[in-house]
Amino acid sequence: MPRRITAARGPELRCKGWRQETILRLLENNLENAAIPEELVVYGGNMKAARDWDAFDAIVRALKELETDQTLVVQSGKPVGVFRTSDDAPLVIIVNGVATGSTEAETQELFAKELLMVDGMTAGAWQYIGSQGIIQGTYESFMQAARQSLGGSLRGRTILTTGAGGMGGAQPLAGKLAGASILVVDAEPSHLRRRIDEGYLDTMTDDIGAGVDEWLAAATEERAASFGIAANITEVLRELADRGVVPDVVTDQTTTDPLHGYLPEGLDEAGAKYLLRTDPDELRRRSTATLAEHVRGLLDLQRKGAIVFEYGNDLRKQALEAGVEDAFEIGGFIDMFIRPLFCQGVGPFRIIAIQGDPDTIHAIDAMLLREFADVPRVVDWLGRAKEIAFTGLPARVCWLGHTERTRAALVVNDMIARGEITGPVAFSRDHLDAGSVTARYRETENMLDGSDCVGDWPLLNAILNGIAGADLTSVIGWGFKGLNSGPTTIADGTPEAGRRLKRVMDADTGLGVIRQADAGYPTAIATRESFGLGMPSCRGDGSVRAKRAPSR
Numbered sequence: 001m002p003r004r005i006t007a008a009r010g011p012e013l014r015c016k017g018w019r020q021e022t023i024l025r026l027l028e029n030n031l032e033n034a035a036i037p038e039e040l041v042v043y044g045g046n047m048k049a050a051r052d053w054d055a056f057d058a059i060v061r062a063l064k065e066l067e068t069d070q071t072l073v074v075q076s077g078k079p080v081g082v083f084r085t086s087d088d089a090p091l092v093i094i095v096n097g098v099a100t101g102s103t104e105a106e107t108q109e110l111f112a113k114e115l116l117m118v119d120g121m122t123a124g125a126w127q128y129i130g131s132q133g134i135i136q137g138t139y140e141s142f143m144q145a146a147r148q149s150l151g152g153s154l155r156g157r158t159i160l161t162t163g164a165g166g167m168g169g170a171q172p173l174a175g176k177l178a179g180a181s182i183l184v185v186d187a188e189p190s191h192l193r194r195r196i197d198e199g200y201l202d203t204m205t206d207d208i209g210a211g212v213d214e215w216l217a218a219a220t221e222e223r224a225a226s227f228g229i230a231a232n233i234t235e236v237l238r239e240l241a242d243r244g245v246v247p248d249v250v251t252d253q254t255t256t257d258p259l260h261g262y263l264p265e266g267l268d269e270a271g272a273k274y275l276l277r278t279d280p281d282e283l284r285r286r287s288t289a290t291l292a293e294h295v296r297g298l299l300d301l302q303r304k305g306a307i308v309f310e311y312g313n314d315l316r317k318q319a320l321e322a323g324v325e326d327a328f329e330i331g332g333f334i335d336m337f338i339r340p341l342f343c344q345g346v347g348p349f350r351i352i353a354i355q356g357d358p359d360t361i362h363a364i365d366a367m368l369l370r371e372f373a374d375v376p377r378v379v380d381w382l383g384r385a386k387e388i389a390f391t392g393l394p395a396r397v398c399w400l401g402h403t404e405r406t407r408a409a410l411v412v413n414d415m416i417a418r419g420e421i422t423g424p425v426a427f428s429r430d431h432l433d434a435g436s437v438t439a440r441y442r443e444t445e446n447m448l449d450g451s452d453c454v455g456d457w458p459l460l461n462a463i464l465n466g467i468a469g470a471d472l473t474s475v476i477g478w479g480f481k482g483l484n485s486g487p488t489t490i491a492d493g494t495p496e497a498g499r500r501l502k503r504v505m506d507a508d509t510g511l512g513v514i515r516q517a518d519a520g521y522p523t524a525i526a527t528r529e530s531f532g533l534g535m536p537s538c539r540g541d542g543s544v545r546a547k548r549a550p551s552r
């Protein structure tokens with residue numbers, strides 16, 4: 001019988017302290033929110049929380065026995081040792097999926113032999129909180145598109161996108177919160193049904209014509225709504241072309257791996273899995289052909305006036321390799337919309353109520369509204385976030401910047417100490433942040449100084465956060481394609497937790513500002529100067545090179 005894991009709730013401890021128990025519950029929460037929990041796959045078709053069930057069980061045993069002055073070491077989803085360190089050292093350090101000096105074929109062989117584990121970002125770092133974790137980033141991208149090109153509003157506007165599985169599940173609600181009529185297409189019906197069950201999607205159909213009619217009607221009525229069509233995106237693109245419909249905004253959050261997630265026209269998930277077992281070369285051929293047609297359809301919409309962008313899923317690179325030579329005429333969401341926030345150290349801060357009490361998050365929401373009443377970004381978001389249903393442990397994502405995260409975390413720690421909320425509370429973030437990723441087609445695409453492929457920054461981020469006192473620190477590799485890192489730090493109401501929180505929050509965001517300033521972005525340079533970050537002798541004059549074309 002398949003194993004199903006849910007995060008423990010309530011005050012009962014299974015570990016030797018709440019810090020260890022928190023990390024165990026976060027691991028369980030990953031799987032409670034997972035796309036294929038029985039296979040330990042959290043999202044992305046093959047991105048896992050642990051290498052296999054034996055490794056998962058060994059991790060759980062180790063966490064239950066771990067002392068506060070010990071550190072559990074995890075290599076690609078497998079625990080390899082426990083070492084005596086110190087009370088301020090990380091309880092867990094994780095490195096997953098890093099390959100060096102190998103070809104892509106050799107790296108894939110390492111994954112196939114399970115010597116490396118495919119992770120992604122937060123799956124194998126035990127920081128995934130379901131679709132709610134990415135929803136504000138998706139919302140901010142949609143709103144930035146509106147501010148730049150649509151008069152600042154998406155009311156009466158249409159968004160077309162693909163992918164409701166994994167993190168793509170945030171899209172329908174993000175679009176609706178932004179005021180648009182959003183259509184999400186997914187070839188696997190179960191992905192859409194799950195989003196309806198979670199309150200992220202209003203309605204779905206397998207009738208392409210009827211679904212398009214409802215989507216367009218809502219826009220005409222200036223009604224914010226979300227619609228799902230269970231079909232392949234290529235079929236929907238042909239329908240729109242036949243009708244002469246050009247959406248206002250177009251993006252995509254499908255998994256683009258041709259063997260593990262991207263579904264060719266004519267197949268659902270079960271059909272693709274069968275073909276993977278029986279004829280993987282044919283599956284690759286069919287998936288690649290569909291993906292190429294998909295991207296050509298997006299390019300056609302862009303030329304007709306739609307705002308089109310890739311949402312960091314490698315779609316353009318896969319299309320380029322499939323023969324779509326102009327795939328990179330489509331821009332990426334970081335370069336187009338998010339980098340100005342990174343330059344202020346602003347990024348996706350995650351807050352998780354470890355005992356499972358929703359009132360803890362509601363009280364923190366109220367506190368954030370008081371503490372940041374003069375920050376429109378926070379006030380606007382939290383006014384909308386109340387519509388988001390919790391999935392797994394109650395959690396909130398709120399994009400906060402340098403010193404803002406520190407301030408929020410310390411107030412939460414004090415609230416726990418005073419008994420105002422139930423602790424502990426864990427703080428993590430998406431690895432998509434100002435200084436924690438090297439990914440030439442995502443977070444570091446088209447950097448001003450050409451540092452798209454410089455991998456030092458996520459390594460520095462992980463080391464610095466660990467030294468600062470993060471309870472968990474991680475380095476995640478995408479084979480040889482990129483690196484990212486992310487910490488988890490726990491508030492339990494103690495003075496010791498307060499000191500760790502201040503050090504980690506200041507270091508994590510401060511290094512992010514320095515990374516963007518080092519690349520020459522004027523806003524980041526100004527932010528760095530205003531906070532006195534960086535080395536005075538190495539700050540440079542802030543000169544900026546001419547912007548380069550996107551890397552191919």
